[in-house]
Amino acid sequence: MAAMGGSVARRYARALFGIGVDGGSFEALGQEIGDLAELWTSSAELRQTLENPVFRPSEKRAVLEQLLPRVAPTAEVRRLALLLLERRRILLLPAIARAYRDLADAHLGQVRAKVTSAEPLASAALERVRHSLEQRTGKKVIVEAAVDAALIGGVVAQVGDLVLDGSVRTQLADLRQKLVN
């Protein structure tokens, strides 16, 4: 179901991205669809309103039409949101935003890397990691920093499907596995 939802989300994202590329506004569209997805994710009240079968579709549309101008000024994003509401696929917004971001990154020749450390990294350290990742992937890397104390020490970077794990937790796990076997 998730795979099917991802495929559908990519189709919507590809359509919107095509429009944005053609109009030279794909970055702005990406920002708007991203903001809308974040609003959907963060607002439980919005989700309950638009997914609740008690409300009629016209009422849901009216709510969304009042909300969209403040989040998504462009007509393309508003039409997409209303289309998703009409086809009862509004819950795909986060997946569409991610797919759109991937398309935009690929179009710009850049990748996103999630860099997780046991303690917060200084900007210089993040810059060093970003630089090393760019050397590794050959693409421009956008770093998203995260902190996870369970790593104990070291850094874990995930770039797409590639995971670069230099954490103490993983080294201890490897050691445990080797000793047990």
Added chain:
Amino acid sequence: MTMGSVRRWTLIASLAVGGFGLFPAARAHAEGNAAEAMTAAVGHEEGEAHEEPKLDGKKLALQLVNFGLLLGILIGFGGPAIRKALQARHQQLKADLAAAAAARAEAEARLAQQEARLVALEQEIEGIRTGVKAEAEAEKARLIAMAEERAKRIREETTFVLGQQVKEAEERLRREVALAAVDLAEQMVKKSLGAADQQRMLDTFVADVAAPATAVSRAPQGQA
């Protein structure tokens, strides 16, 4: 009627007349003699007189004749029957003797047969005893071999099971020791890891990532 039978019946008739009619005087005389003799005996017993007995020749002759006649009648009439009875008795004894001889021969034959069978029976018993003994020995050997084989199998199985258990115990102990050692190492690392160590690990990570196909590359592990 033959001449012999006529003579026989005549003799019988004369004896009957002589005994009951022809000699009444002699019978009376005899009776008188008997009475006298009784009287004499009584007198004798009373101790009165002792007289010598007298032999009457006539009376003796008559008694002898009478006895002869009786003997002749007995011989004439009873002789053939006695002869016939004796003949029959003789034949019977001969037959009995022959039967006894045959029975004896048969008994001896049976005795010989039984003795022969007895000898054969003893041999047969000896054979059976020998056979049973041999079978018992073979069964004993078979049971011993079977028991030894079973004991050997049990010993091997037990050795194998014990070996497996020892291996499992060693493996379990090694695993527990390893886990305990890693847990201890983790605690020590958590306590002793400082900023300098974090910096050193960051440097190592950056150097490894920059180098192609380093050891830090892994498959995705969820939220790494």
